[in-house]
Amino acid sequence: xxxxxxxxxxxxxxxxxxxxxxxxxxxxxxxxxxxxxxxxxxxxxxxxxxxxxxxxxxxxxxxxxxxxxxxxxxxxxxxxxxxxxxxxxxxxxxxxxxxxxxxxxxxxxxxxxxxxxxxxxxxxxxxxxxxxxxxxxxxxxxxxxxxxxxxxxxxxxxxxxxxxxxxxxxxxxxxxxxxxxxxxxxxxxxxxxxxxxxxxxxxxxxxxx
Amino acid sequence: xxxxxxxxxxxxxxxxxxxxxxxxxxxxxxxxxxxxxxxxxxxxxxxxxxxxx
Ligand SMILES: [Zn+2]
Ligand SMILES: [Zn+2]
Numbered sequence: 001x002x003x004x005x006x007x008x009x010x011x012x013x014x015x016x017x018x019x020x021x022x023x024x025x026x027x028x029x030x031x032x033x034x035x036x037x038x039x040x041x042x043x044x045x046x047x048x049x050x051x052x053x054x055x056x057x058x059x060x061x062x063x064x065x066x067x068x069x070x071x072x073x074x075x076x077x078x079x080x081x082x083x084x085x086x087x088x089x090x091x092x093x094x095x096x097x098x099x100x101x102x103x104x105x106x107x108x109x110x111x112x113x114x115x116x117x118x119x120x121x122x123x124x125x126x127x128x129x130x131x132x133x134x135x136x137x138x139x140x141x142x143x144x145x146x147x148x149x150x151x152x153x154x155x156x157x158x159x160x161x162x163x164x165x166x167x168x169x170x171x172x173x174x175x176x177x178x179x180x181x182x183x184x185x186x187x188x189x190x191x192x193x194x195x196x197x198x199x200x201x202x203x204x205x206x207x208x209x
Numbered sequence: 210x211x212x213x214x215x216x217x218x219x220x221x222x223x224x225x226x227x228x229x230x231x232x233x234x235x236x237x238x239x240x241x242x243x244x245x246x247x248x249x250x251x252x253x254x255x256x257x258x259x260x261x262x
Contacts, residue, residue, distance in 0.1 A: 037249055064259070068232035124229075141246065146229040157249025160262045161241065162232045 015059050016180050025172040028053045030153030037157040041165035051153040053165045061164040062177070065148050066184030068162060069124070074098045074185075076123040079178075080136045082106060085171040086128040088207035089178035096182045096200060099126075102136065111139040124148065129168045130155050150177060175206035213242035215250040233259035 015022065022028065030051040034042060043054040069077060077099040081090045087103045094101040100120065102110070109116045125140040126148045127133040140147050141159040149160040150168040157163060167173035179202045186192035211220045211228070220226040224243040231237045234257035241252060253260045 064233050067235070068230075071230065071235050141225050141227075141243075144225060144227050146227055157262050159246055160249065161227055161229060161246070163262050 015055070016062060016184070017176065019055075022055060022176070025167075025176050026170050027058065027167050027173045027176055028055045029167045029170070029173075031169075033154035035154060035156055038151060038153050038155060038163075038165065041151075041163070042153055053153065053167070058164065058166045061162070062166075062180050063184060065126075065162055065164055066181050066188055068146075068148070069097075069126075069181070070185045070188035072123055075100070076121070077126065078102050078120065078122040078124075078136075078140075079126045080106065080133050081128040081174075082132045082136075083128060083169075085169070085207050086174050089174045089205045090128070092200060092205045093178040093182050096198065097185055106133070106136045106139075108135055108139070111136075111143050111145070126150075128174060130158065130160060150174075171207055172202075175202050179205045211240040213245055214239050214252045215245040216242060218242055231257060231259055232261065233257050 030053050032049045034051045041053055041057050043052045045051050075098055079090045079094055079099045080102040081087055082104060090103055091101050110118055110120055111122065113119060122145050124146045125136060127137055128150050130137050130149045130151065137147055137159050146161045147159055148162045151163045151165055152168050166177055183198050187194060212218065213220055220240050220242050226243055227241050227246055229239055231239055231254040234254060237254050237256045239252060249262060251260055
């Protein structure tokens with residue numbers, strides 16, 4: 001009998017979403033590039049050469065990132081995505097949680113030049129991809145601000161203080177990531193019961209078109 | 210004076226170090242020096258055992 005190799009991974013029952021939902025969104029799918037930094041988070045390589053991330057580790061890191069964020073002044077947390085598919089998830093996340101979104105192109109000096117009109121001093125920064133959002137990671141590091149980074153198999157740990165290993169390129173995967181973190185933060189802050197659901201769905205978080 | 214959790218070196222005020230609480234337990238203040246942060250060196254929380262980044 002043929003079996004889906006991706007589902008053979010030993011998954012605990014503590015996943016934040018049913019395994020089928022996570023698998024169908026490809027949250028665990030990486031790229032054909034594997035960095036040494038991301039090796040501890042990689043589960044296996046598929047026959048087609050795609051590296052697959054460890055879903056349990058992803059799950060654990062989403063929980064830890066949510067705990068970390070829930071202890072902060074969220075209005076001073078910047079959430080960035082220069083990529084198109086990250087835009088809607090980031091904006092919805094910020095709307096629900098009260099963080100500051102920075103989507104599209106990042107203007108250099110935003111964190112480092114007090115003379116700049118949009119100057120902002122964050123207490124932490126979340127980036128969807130440290131490669132694409134390299135400028136914001138660099139400025140956050142210059143300011144000594146903790147960086148939480150969604151990272152796929154091709155990312156590095158450079159200047160990141162907390163890695164969330166997952167597919168950071170897929171439209172659905174990014175929606176699920178930010179939806180889950182938002183939900184976990186609300187639970188940590190007791191603004192949502194342990195088994196409660198948010199007013200917003202994953203679809204609400206997903207970039208259309 | 211603060212020391213880097215990964216290399217044990219003293220963190221100077223001029224360098225681009227980061228100060229944060231342990232992401233997992235929040236019980237410990239963690240300093241990562243500029244180099245350890247840049248190279249993504251592992252840190253371990255002495256209170257809960259969490260290993261990052
Ligand atoms: Zn160090
Ligand atoms: Zn800890």
